[in-house]
Amino acid sequence: GPAGAAPAVAEPATTTCCSASSTPGTRTAAPRRRAGGGRRDARIGALRGAVHELQHQHVDRRARLLTHPEHLRAAVREQEELVLVRHRHGGDVVDHDALQRMGHLHRCVKETLRLHPPSLMLLRHARRSFVVRTRGSGDAEYEVPAGHTVASPMVIHNALPHVYEDAGSFDPGRFGPAREEYRAYAADHTYTVFGGGRHACVGEALSR
Numbered sequence: 001g002p003a004g005a006a007p008a009v010a011e012p013a014t015t016t017c018c019s020a021s022s023t024p025g026t027r028t029a030a031p032r033r034r035a036g037g038g039r040r041d042a043r044i045g046a047l048r049g050a051v052h053e054l055q056h057q058h059v060d061r062r063a064r065l066l067t068h069p070e071h072l073r074a075a076v077r078e079q080e081e082l083v084l085v086r087h088r089h090g091g092d093v094v095d096h097d098a099l100q101r102m103g104h105l106h107r108c109v110k111e112t113l114r115l116h117p118p119s120l121m122l123l124r125h126a127r128r129s130f131v132v133r134t135r136g137s138g139d140a141e142y143e144v145p146a147g148h149t150v151a152s153p154m155v156i157h158n159a160l161p162h163v164y165e166d167a168g169s170f171d172p173g174r175f176g177p178a179r180e181e182y183r184a185y186a187a188d189h190t191y192t193v194f195g196g197g198r199h200a201c202v203g204e205a206l207s208r
């Protein structure tokens with residue numbers, strides 16, 4: 001942004017997160033100043049964190065596959081078939097195109113990330129006040145005052161019961177063509193492992 005303008009990226013929680021209030025428009029904490037830093041610092045931080053996230057994600061994925069032998073078998077079979085076909089045609093056995101075709105493995109990765117998001121929450125700094133409406137029993141409205149930092153925990157929105165069937169179970173098939181569970185509500189950011197909006201993860205394709 002222009003020199004002197006406030007950075008657009010929110011830094012880690014420097015203001016109290018708005019808490020629930022049954023009365024619409026009730027303020028729950030006084031806005032406070034944010035710490036220094038800016039978009040560049042945030043990006044460097046994200047790049048540093050990315051390597052660790054890839055490592056964690058790798059460990060989680062192996063653990064999930066080891067405890068779900070049916071999915072491990074399907075992922076291995078998929079790779080064996082792919083390698084066999086490519087071998088017959090004299091092509092590169094594992095290239096970018098081959099990796100893209102490992103649909104079952106991708107669904108396992110996606111499902112593992114849904115259940116074990118390496119980044120625990122998205123943080124945003126509210127420049128203007130706005131109203132959030134909840135869904136389900138006891139619909140409520142909350143006003144987020146300007147200046148507050150909003151923490152949006154992934155373990156909650158990656159497990160919304162109106163989006164994900166039996167949300168606590170490891171079920172890669174939910175991302176298969178027959179179900180595509182999260183797509184129906186994609187506009188509501190219901191799969192947020194890689195963030196969303198203008199600051200969505202630039203390493204998403206690489207990570208997957």
Ligand code: HEM
Nearest residue numbers: 046050053057118119123193194195199200201202203207
């Ligand atoms: C499993 C691996 C990864 C996960 C789960 C992940 C997750 C995320 C999330 C949730 C955000 C958004 C943060 C926010 O909006 O507050 C983000 C941003 C970012 N990620 Fe990743 N990330 C991963 C891997 C990577 C890799 C491999 C790279 C680089 C090669 C990378 C580079 C970035 C950058 C530069 C941003 C900041 C984008 C911006 O602010 O405009 N990430 N990532």
